[in-house]
Amino acid sequence: MIKFLSLLALVCTVLLSPGASAQVYSTTDPLAHTFSIVARDPLTGDMAVAVQSHWFSVGTAVSWGEAGVGVVATQSFTNKSFGPRGLALLKSGKTAQQTLTELLATDEGRDVRQVSILDAKGNVATHTGKKCIDLAGQQTGRQFSVQANMMLNATVWPAMAKAYEQNATLPLAERVLAALAAAQAAGGDIRGRQSAALLVVRGKATATPWDDRLIDLRVDDHAAPLAELDRLLSLHRAYEHMNAGDLAVEKNDMPGAIREYEAAEKMFPQNLEMQYWHAIALANKQQLPAALALLGPIFRQEPNWRTLTGRLPKVGLLTVSPAELNQILTLK
Template sequence: MKKIMLFCFLLTGIFSVNAQNAGIDKEAFAHTFSIVARDTLTGEMAVAIQSHWFSVGSLVSWGKAGVGVVATQSFVNPAYGPEGLALMDEGIAAEEALTRLIEKDEGRAYRQVAFLDATGNVSAYTGEKCVESAEDMQGKNFSVQANMMLNDRVVPAMAETFAMNPDLPLAERIVKVLQAAQEAGGDIRGKQSAALIVVGPDKTDKEWEEKKIDLRVDDSANPIQELARLLKVHRAYEHMNRGDLAVEANDMEKALLEYGTAEKMFPDNLEMKFWKAVALANSGRLEEAKPIFEKIFEQDDNWRKMIFRLPPSGLLNLSEEEIKSITE
């Protein structure tokens, strides 16, 4: 292990000197493995990454709804992200867009970049001075790429895993790809950070709708495991959000279904239990709700105080007597 760490330290120094000679910012150093991919059924596009580098998602991953996704890594030139998306936004296909940027980049020998556009076209580039094991592979609607890997089995394992899981939602599918990369050997330096972005198939002028999923693990001993956990939390809160919308529409049966689904995913989450109980109470099933409220209040009495704040907002439709039966 000490020999590997010394090797990486020396390698970083050597490549930093060479990179400076090529006019490259030596601090933009994010060796990694990544995937860009598109779901042929939904049109969603995604980029996911893992690296032994702090906050890799802040540099490597880029995406724009209805346009495409980009992974820019190795000695990172972040400009490939916004500039690549801008070109693809003009209708320029992924291959041509990437070629244009590579041709004007004096540091291209150190770059590893992948583009995917909204029609599923993919293009990738691995510079000749990327640290081995370095490779990229493309298939229908996806590209996988990696550099500074422990061995040359990582990229083929990623491609195989993506092809073998067509029935999974895109986000879960590409997390599996990251897991396969790690199981095959992963980054020779180890693990530190990971990120996942999913964008929709249609352009939008609403910035808050730009990304359907935007998850980052900036520093962790097991970043892919944590990314998978966060994705599950994200899915649970999608149900919570749909439950909130159902409450707004006074559809308590749907709210109960959505909150209940979320609670099953995270049975120890008090908030999910609370809103399920609220939906039960609003559906005329107060007696079922009472023991749930009681258990919640035992763990955190602030939720009891919350009960009194809901009726003025129309979120709890109970009489004063019924509210007393819950809180006293």
């Protein structure tokens, strides 16, 4: 592997013009030849970057974003510094194009780079170096850009753009995944597939920055990374219902909690966590027979849930009488 990377470093040096004085690739840089999309939801202002590649853990190299600032996809012979540096330039007030121009001006490897930047206003700037490996290209549209290199054919990025534009009614995360799926269906990476990532950030930063990264999902190594990423997004949506159910419990809104837990459970009916908290909400709503019907199979499948149940009254998460608690804990 070391010899392989060293050879690629030499190749990249040769790719530069004769007058170039610096190597443009080092053995610490990822080879994220790939397809990606950056996009902004014009209704919410939220921004997304999504990617798939035949390279391990592509999300740790290609996709970058910050709420209220923008998103960056940096790929091909990847210059990872374009991520944090690009976001810093956007944060300083520069547009997407100004940011891209400044990044490329100081990079002697610009001819083998591919990068796309989207700012919080929806402006997009994209660069595909003239020495990116064929087939490579880009296409921009209203508040989005798709870009790809080392593709099987030249229909990949147009297919991405078309899918994104045709799925305008979908939430932003699902919409960008539809674009990735179209890219794969059109041929995708000539080497195949290995990893994928999805990042969505708020259009405006809030006073709680820990909540500003709305979705951050990665599939580092998988035979079908887009299918797995889609499953993880669905699971994320289900746990959004779980979180809403927990919030309803905090507010003593048991009907609301039951609705949210039921919604989550319907999405993933085999998930014991979702079944369990639905049952606890039912018990707290004095619907003990329905709660027992759910809890019995859960306890038989995993006894630790029974142990956990005995600890809930102490912290106020299970508000049943001692007799009812005993009935729950002695379920067969």
